[in-house]
Amino acid sequence: MKGKEPLFRRGVFTFSGSHFLNDLVTTGMVPALVVLYKQAFDLNYTQSTLVVLMSYLTSSVSQPLFGMFADRKPRIWLYPAGVFCSIMGLALTGLAPSLPWLLLFISISGLGSGAFHPEASRATHLASGSKKALAQAIFQVGGNAGQAFGPLLVSLYVSHSGIQGLLWLIPIAFLSLLLTGQILPWLREKLETTKLQSKKQINGDNNLLGATLLSCVIILRSWCQIGVVVFLPFYLHNLTIQQSEILSFVFVGAGALGTFVGGVLADKLGMKRLLVSSMLLATPFALIFPHVHGVLSVLVLLLFGFSVLSSFSVSVVYMQRMLPKNIGLASGLSIGFGVGAGGIGSVFMGGISDIFGIATVFTILSLLPLAGSLIAVFLPNDRMEKKLAA
Template structure:
């Protein structure tokens, strides 16, 4: 495993996901208050962010599988951060959605090339390499709400302009690995014709369904926790989010490393099954018990994050970048759709109903995971 490359991709992933999937959902409350939005309008922010990322990732993945464009790694990371930074200047919903969409498109361009690069740098440690890469993203998701709590909550939305220099850092970090990545992609292109095994479309459809269920659960918790704990301050509720996603980052690393030993399918099924009781209990917990439950819930439900990327690459050995677009992008976009749908439910029935729905999703994912193919040839 090329550690320098893997950790470079992971660090860039941290900065990208810090804003796109870390700060955007956590900013919904502030956007709602500043622009006087209802729940459905507020969750449109998440929908646009995730849909642009979701739609663009498979498109970029399919395109770059045919003709690699490694420079999208740096450009995408730059745009994802810059787009969110510019939302600090908006005064209406339309302009907000435009800049959020720009950020999502940048994230959509970044992920396929970064995931392909991690795949090429992994050697025989695919589970470990993808877990390091995904931990970067999950850590960004975890620190996003914390930044909202400690900084943006005090400065207001204009504080997002401090992300402008971060955008240049993200672009530079991705740019310095491009020469190495270009060489590896050329080598891999020559070997691709010799790869044995066909794409497993049935397995891909089933795995995408499981990823969507997990994404609905993850995004639902992150978006609706501040509304659910309405009696707590914004800072406190975002710390709860940090606990959930931070535990998920740890789970992602351990799950990915463990999957190299026990198998990706088994890890996926067990992680979703273990998450089920914590999901079911959460609506009935309060205070310290809620924090403890969120810790175990986040750890277990997100420990399969890197694993599903590796599984998708195994099922699409001829389309590695597309595999990333489906396992990361499509699932995240589906999370945005789920958040908007649950926003409508909240307007009609209350936020508590959302958490009742979320509590059964890990069990459904675990059951479907049993039917995944056992033996998939490695790319």
């Protein structure tokens, strides 16, 4: 029976590890590097956040497209190639002579991430057996851990070496090929064995309204997450770059833990209930944070990150349930388009910062989880979707 399929641990943890490397450089290091890029190229706030925009825009636009292509014909070579390009693209920014070249290399990194996510998420789906939520939680924890360690790496190393220190990512890009290449034979065989069963696996109709509402929730959550990471160093101007990046690590690191806990609790509470409650729970912490200081601010930031990102892996599985006929597209929307929209939000927030100041940005960011929670109330019952997909 399908319900008794075991979890392929080596595969899931390989995909999680590659997710760590990919998101370490894209969603982890790129926002944290904005301060250094601003100094190196003498940029204003709007130009600085344009770097984040190009990274997230190329990733967010390409991921649904790569996902649709993958639904028609999986291309497993995009899995290792995507990780390689995402790391190599960022490494080459250490050689960028001007802003246009910087944006070009950042775009290559974003496209690599866009190619990676749909294939990696599909592969995780294949390796998950009957434990879809747990497998996606492990996969997403890898990505969120990369996002958390990205700012930490910037604060401990790149801030001292300068952007030229990013060139040391080049050997890591080649090492990533060893990690991803060793799982390709299994993945190729798995795709062949499941091809004959594909019709049996695609049950139920796509819920386009539910997918649209969920995308809106993911976008708001992404604006909040990326906004905090990008603007925290500017908001806490009395702290050093290293100190502010460590706070970013606390925020996203707590989110990685929340991602795993949310994936475990989803089967008991239900995905809709978890999504609504986690965003609602994040609201008071978001409102309090600008008004606290010292150790209390670290504690509030930790709880804020844990709660707002605890629905991360759940939203991926939720989207796959609502788009059972298009697993690749579902992954592209939930991980790519929705999350990548944070880059667009960061540029919008950058414009607000130039006009009204950083404090106004944090006031707006504090209201985004509440808006996401209200929209999530209107999502379809995930238990019904589960029965339709069964």
